[in-house]
Amino acid sequence: MPFFGNTFSPKKTPSRKSASLSSLHNLDRSTREVELGLDYGTPTMTLAGQSLKFENGQWTAETGISGGVDRREAQRLRRRIQQLEEEKNLLRLKVDILLDMVSFLRPLPNPT
Template structure:
């Protein structure tokens, strides 16, 4: 006589039936996307009231603020950046001209010295 009955030896589960008759791995990509609904579209992310869309590996702002800065602030920063670039170019010119003038003056003085000695 058994104490526990059949509880220690459960019945085997029947094998699963195939979910689909066709194998999706044998289909080409476009057919798989249409048949299985795999076309998700462009990925978008919402962060702190800003909607970002990823297109061609680049992040683009759809709505809200752009990169944490509103459009007016971005325009003001672009103007300031342009002013600083112009000032930088002017300073580069001022730094580059004196050595050129010094070289020119030194060359002229050497020529005058050679003429005076001869």
């Protein structure tokens, strides 16, 4: 029994096989650039028979029609929604002012 000797000697692990599971290494350079390159193009998808693409941070219909509504019609509807939101905010402000006025006109209770 060695007093100061090294008694721990682990087994060496076998080396890994270098065979690739991918067949991309068999392709020529131009094909690999197309498969793995940085030019992916615009993302597209098809939902309910309608083709959509992702441009400028929004999904737009490739045919110019989104959900059966023309792009100009969609913009008109967005403007109308904006107008109605502003009108709603104005009406809320008027209601708040009227409530304040009514509460100011209410007589104070008699302290007796």
